[in-house]
Amino acid sequence: MSQEESMEQNFFKQHISQRFNAELEEIHRQVMSMGGLVEEQLTDAVKAMVEGRMELAEKVVVSDYKVNALEVKIDEESTQIIVRRQPTASDLRLVVAVIKTITDLERIGDEAERIGRMALHFLELDRQTGPIKELGDLGEHVRGMLNSALDAFARMDVEQAVRVAQLDINADSQYEVIIHRLMDQMMKYPDTIPRVMDVVWTARSLERIGDRARNICEYVVYFVRGKNVRHISYDQMVQEATGDRR
């Protein structure tokens, strides 16, 4: 953590106002803490579904309000910083990146809660086999993406952000494989359809979480390069990200 903290100093500009420095560092710190909570929610939700851990499913569902409360708090503090400090250039980009990142984190939290609810429903019916292992693999993949995206955000590391964004291709293809296997299973054993649909929704949520982790990576590139890299291909994103530093 101390290494991380010292790297953070590199991208926070030093302002004459010590208070302004402290405010920017504080919202950045809060995003990291919200990210940690969301990652924990995701880990628990996937474990609940894959390992049949009912108590973890319940924990995820009752904890979602904490994620929501953090989003509202950070959102308000960020708007206050714009009002009080009238930031420009990279300071403003940092605040905008924070506002956008917490929206995606909150929605990842929502998806984790959905998976938790699905797990509660799924575990009430009796558990079946099917591509639960693959679901666990996809869960682990997107959890890793989220963790690395947050790490890229912590250090505002644009190279890592681009690497993580590319992992989303892999998440999408794992997702397609799972959906096809689930459709086969439903066709072969129609009486399992209600249970299999819980697995379908879980896979879908995980795929969406991968998309949102990619979004966070795009905000890192936006902060560092001052360029909006949404809606462009990975090749173009690599080019933008490896362009001249400003």
Next chain:
Amino acid sequence: MSQEESMEQNFFKQHISQRFNAELEEIHRQVMSMGGLVEEQLTDAVKAMVEGRMELAEKVVVSDYKVNALEVKIDEESTQIIVRRQPTASDLRLVVAVIKTITDLERIGDEAERIGRMALHFLELDRQTGPIKELGDLGEHVRGMLNSALDAFARMDVEQAVRVAQLDINADSQYEVIIHRLMDQMMKYPDTIPRVMDVVWTARSLERIGDRARNICEYVVYFVRGKNVRHISYDQMVQEATGDRR
């Protein structure tokens, strides 16, 4: 339109800088035009799916880039306004509401594109019956929500925003009914599963579009009342929205 324009004058503060007035009105106007395009995309996508109109499905898929380009443009102009004008109070809330609204509009555009792609796939297989009529009804309901949410945004009408947000309850229950009917159909006719899953994904996209229309309503309340009404119940939202005017 002229009535709408004259009402818009009511919530735009008049600044000493004529140019600042013009800039704020311009991004607001651009959001409305982006909203119109997204609404058209949604209408075409639902028609393509429900009426089997292949040419509309293709139109939706090739037009999504226009929505994305508008988002990037408005996002950049909004950030520029913060830098140049250092807005405070309701001006800043307007710019923040714009930045958040275009994110949701862009994602509604993505869902419309997904429905368009689903329609292309669905129409290649041969069309089946099933709850296509109900899908059309849900599509019409969320299109109406989006239209009214944009209208509330156009006039910054907080009472209408709350009314529209409440319509999301209805969208969710229509969605649940459709999903249950689709599961029944899959259990009875397992060979239709691949086609039925296209309808499942379409229903899911429509349900998400309802959520996002509700988000836009929340930004209207945020702009007018200066209060974040996310994550609270409808009753609380009505209270906040009908509270004393500032």
